[in-house]
Amino acid sequence: MLKSSLGLRRALAGAAAVALTSVGGIAAAENVSGLPRQYNLTEPVTEIARQIYDLHTLMLIICLVIFIAVFGVMFYSIYAHRKSKGAKPASFHESIKVEVAWTVVPFFIVIGMALPATKVVVAMKDTSNADITIKATGYQWKWGYEYLAGEGEGISFLSALATPRDQIEDHKGQSKARSETYLVEVDNNVVVPVGKKIRVVTTANDVIHAWMIPAFGVKQDAIPGFVRDTWFKAEKPGIYRGQCAELCGKDHAYMPIVVEVKTEEEYSKWVQAKLTEMKVKQDDPTKEWTKEDLVARGEKVFNANCAACHQASGQGIPGAFPALVGAASVLGPQDGQIGILLNGKGAGMPAWKQLSDVEIASVISYTRNAWTNAGAGADPVVQPKAVTAARQ
Template identity: 60%
Template sequence: MRRKLTRITAAAQAGAIALISQTCLADYQTTMQSPANELAGKVISIHELMLYICGAIFVAVFGVMFYSIFKHRKSVGHQAANFHENATVEVIWTVIPFFILILMALPATKVVLAQKDTRSEDLTIKVTGYQWKWGYDYLQDGVQFYANLATPRDQIDDYQGASASKGEHYLLEVDNNLVVPVGKKIRLLLTANDVIHSWWVPAFAVKQDAIPGLIRDTWFKVDQPGIYRGQCAELCGKDHGFMPIVVEAKTQADYDKWLDEKKKEILAKQDDPNKVWKLDEMVARGEKVYAANCVACHQANGMGVPGSFPAIAGSKIATGPTDGHIGIVLSGKGAMPTWKHLSDTEIAAVITYQRNAFGNNKGDIVQPTDIKAARQKGA
């Protein structure tokens, strides 16, 4: 008996140690993120008000209930009263909840109306959700870019824990931050290219669905410079968990400097649509496009996910006529979305890469002019 008790105790201790070690892997937070603006602070205050009211109701109701059960139990001689109506009680349990609801509804209504008031904005940014990245278009400044997950893929696919330790912002880092000036009202126009997404940054108290074919709007303001992180909050497919949002707030002077540099960067990256590329150049460019846009489904080795996403290696599309390959990339098929938002050069590059990688070795090269012609034909 003693040995059995010892084994049980040892197992319990081992379980406790394992549980503690797991909880030490992350910093747990028992409340909301620190608000980045006044409106977010009001949302948190309302949340706490609701929590206190509901907690008080819970304690009062269950307190009276358990007191009544204990005090008037049959074993001490109490006899249950026999009655059917009591006008006073009915009025009380109707009037009190009514005033409680009014108390809760008034501040909540004010905050909701403030959240929906997108007038008098200082900056408007169009946000487009894609599987699985975000696109940002600064409508007043002509700046447009995409924000892809920056966490290395080998860390994500490291199920055995063989790679280096994960970074501080694992799965919450992107290659292009959304940059905004502090103290300005930022209006977002949200839509989606394929399925429903949801743009959510807790510190801003902003969560707005992005729906294909519709434009939804919301707004936020940031009071202090810094970096604020969020995620897609609508289940949108295989890599839903790999769509982080990173907003970087800068002072007006730093923002203006960033905007000028971004415009120069975009201008420098623009490709000549009439350039004739060499095969090795196009393959090298296509490998980068594939890693940023295709690897999630078709995998780094081109073998895809059996039963869900087809392989590129040896596929009839990647080894067949180029027109069919171009058509699939431009128009999509089944679970594969359209990739029309990529430039002609990017599409030509990734198709060329797919036709010359993973053992396909077709020797084909697709030029940007081929993609331009296919777009015009499709239109």
């Protein structure tokens, strides 16, 4: 595998920057989000990402050589064999030499590009002997993570955009000052140890998503009903960001991925703290909750998981997501709404089995007591035990 030097990388990146600036007129130092412009690939922090970086550089060099050779010959021919000099057109009709040349030369070019590319692709697909396996499930529009094997097994959580909704909806940017991580920050980071091979198993709950971290050289589709996998081994601690790389719907732009790489000692401490936190937060589904507690809990669950589609006002989005205000499913018997949350409904409403019985019961109770729904329907309070029974 060709190992390009740092100087060559910087030179190519600088050349690209100059070309883009001169051709596109984008001489500003920052883009519209306030982040620095970047004209080259993200700095790699894994061996696979480094191989991709070097492969990209190799392909760029090959393309540049072909460009110079083809256009050099073309411009030379135009100049040296112009009509004003009395040049006569040559005939290459049925020329064996020409036929052989334009077949053999591209063949060797393709082989020269295919061999290193194949080596990198094969390495990218080798997910064997992983130290930790994490399942990443795409939802509209967040990620769910489950630590399936290795240190941390049993940990699971949802990871959603942490940027406040008022900042997103304020298109003029006149609200609170936006941070450097605007739209690429989440409430729960994926945490992994440095120097360990991490296998990521991807799938989706609704539509096609894609789990992508550029610094790791990872981009793997998450497809409903299918299981794909990829891997990475981070070489240094830090926080690395990515996004869903498939057009997955209305809030596709608000589905970031954040991986925090810790030292082995720090990771072990995080695992113990996370397991303890999960145990403390684990709710007893047999407990009888008060209406006030369920509604308060349900409002948080709704804002985190449902407001993106049904809106905070419960009015939904006409033609896309139905309103919950005055909806028969909300004002009718509880069994119907419980079934919808557990099993989904059509293509627009995914199943929410990943939520706990308490979370489902609380969000149902919230929708039945929020807005103008309060007092308008049956079963205003749904207890977690009803959800438990419906799962069986």
